[in-house]
Amino acid sequence: MARTKSTPQKRALVTGITGQDGSYLAELLLDKGYQVFGLVRRLSSSNHTNISHLADRVTLLDGDLLDKTSLIAAVRRAEPDEVYNLAAQSHVKVSFDQPILTAEFTGLGVLRLLEAIREVNPKIRFYQASSSEMFGQVQEEPQTELTRFWPRSPYAVSKVFGHYLTVNYRESYGLHASAGILFNHESPRRGLDFVTRKITDAVARIHHGLQDEVRLGNLDARRDWGYAGDYVRAMWLMLQQDEPGDYVVATGETHSVREFLDAAFGVIGVTDWTKHVVVDPAFFRPAEVHVLTGDASKAKRLLGWEPTVTFPELVQMMVRADIERVELEQLNAQNGVTLAKLNALRSPTAQAQLG
Numbered sequence: 001m002a003r004t005k006s007t008p009q010k011r012a013l014v015t016g017i018t019g020q021d022g023s024y025l026a027e028l029l030l031d032k033g034y035q036v037f038g039l040v041r042r043l044s045s046s047n048h049t050n051i052s053h054l055a056d057r058v059t060l061l062d063g064d065l066l067d068k069t070s071l072i073a074a075v076r077r078a079e080p081d082e083v084y085n086l087a088a089q090s091h092v093k094v095s096f097d098q099p100i101l102t103a104e105f106t107g108l109g110v111l112r113l114l115e116a117i118r119e120v121n122p123k124i125r126f127y128q129a130s131s132s133e134m135f136g137q138v139q140e141e142p143q144t145e146l147t148r149f150w151p152r153s154p155y156a157v158s159k160v161f162g163h164y165l166t167v168n169y170r171e172s173y174g175l176h177a178s179a180g181i182l183f184n185h186e187s188p189r190r191g192l193d194f195v196t197r198k199i200t201d202a203v204a205r206i207h208h209g210l211q212d213e214v215r216l217g218n219l220d221a222r223r224d225w226g227y228a229g230d231y232v233r234a235m236w237l238m239l240q241q242d243e244p245g246d247y248v249v250a251t252g253e254t255h256s257v258r259e260f261l262d263a264a265f266g267v268i269g270v271t272d273w274t275k276h277v278v279v280d281p282a283f284f285r286p287a288e289v290h291v292l293t294g295d296a297s298k299a300k301r302l303l304g305w306e307p308t309v310t311f312p313e314l315v316q317m318m319v320r321a322d323i324e325r326v327e328l329e330q331l332n333a334q335n336g337v338t339l340a341k342l343n344a345l346r347s348p349t350a351q352a353q354l355g
């Protein structure tokens with residue numbers, strides 16, 4: 001969209017742009033004509049795989065949710081109309097091993113960013129990535145915006161803190177601050193240590209004869225799994241409303257890890273996956289969230305949001321993408337070996353030996 005006086009180009013700052021959701025949201029915002037800024041933390045060896053295809057279209061700004069000064073600088077530099085806070089230590093099991101760090105990133109990080117916005121420009125619209133994990137030990141089925149929270153991990157407790165701060169800054173300072181209570185959403189860009197991607201990656205490797213088994217934890221856990229590409233649309237819609245609010249975003253269907261295994265192994269024609277799956281207590285959690293099912297009626301009614309990808313379509317999409325990726329990795333590895341052999345043949349010693 002060209003910048004004109006009547007329709008100035010909108011600007012958005014996305015924290016967590018290198019993650020699954022950040023990459024899909026950046027694509028959506030670029031498609032809508034936004035100028036997109038992404039907050040990235042400096043790592044000695046950066047991993048920007050999810051956004052490498054957007055490298056020349058987004059502006060990356062250094063910053064860390066642990067460091068309020070860097071957040072203020074990023075908000076000043078980006079001059080955003082909208083800030084999407086997707087950055088977090090997002091792994092539930094890891095949060096039991098690193099509870100304090102998780103509370104710093106996932107809980108206090110929200111407060112630092114809200115403070116940065118209040119200080120630089122309170123007119124900026126704010127999206128907080130709240131989570132269905134907040135429902136934890138669920139108090140009713142399905143869960144709505146009004147269902148009582150019962151968090152079951154340091155991650156979930158930190159998300160509840162961030163959620164209520166978002167509500168509090170809306171009520172106290174009049175910020176246009178919205179929270180999306182998103183249920184699990186997946187894609188080929190999902191981190192490899194979340195259960196869906198761990199399974200689809202293993203299925204792809206088993207299909208290519210590269211591994212034989214996968215070790216998993218609780219196969220009876222049930223989740224409301226949707227497609228990440230659909231869910232970032234809901235985030236954007238929330239910030240386009242006149243009034244800020246909280247919205248559950250979910251498919252309304254729940255499936256067990258076992259059902260995910262059925263569907264994923266089904267894609268490669270394996271009906272009995274039990275010989276490939278080992279249940280390993282190392283992947284159990286000190287407290288488990290057994291079942292989640294969301295009721296997204298409010299998002300459907302007020303935002304006009306609908307999911308477009310069904311559970312079987314999602315599983316197929318992920319397995320097929322992993323099969324293709326593993327195949328490419330193998331080809332690259334083979335080409336690498338061939339290239340190494342060619343280089344060795346070209347070396348002066350080899351040339352001399354060949355005469």
Ligand code: NAP
Pocket residue numbers: 015016017018019020021022039040041043047063064065066085086087088089090091105129130131132181182183184185186191
């Ligand atoms: P993700 O793939 O794990 O991405 C997390 C992002 O946060 C990464 O870009 C990571 O950067 C960044 N980050 C972590 N710590 C940071 C710090 N201290 N400062 C700056 N950036 C930091 O997560 P996701 O699946 O896209 O989820 C996005 C958000 O939605 C998260 O807040 C998650 O908790 C929440 N959520 C996710 C789901 C879901 O099912 N996916 C459901 C509900 C809520 P690096 O690349 O440097 O690690």
Ligand code: GDD
Pocket residue numbers: 090091092093130131132133182183184185193194195196198215216217218219221222223257283284285288289292
């Ligand atoms: N990660 C993982 N690894 N989970 C396993 C495994 C395994 O080997 N085996 C069984 N599970 C079970 C977990 O115990 C859990 O009940 C379920 O599979 C889903 O686990 P994850 O994929 O790690 O997701 P999550 O539900 O704990 O958390 C995700 O969704 C939340 C929204 O409800 C994350 O994306 C969170 O950031 C997000 O807030």
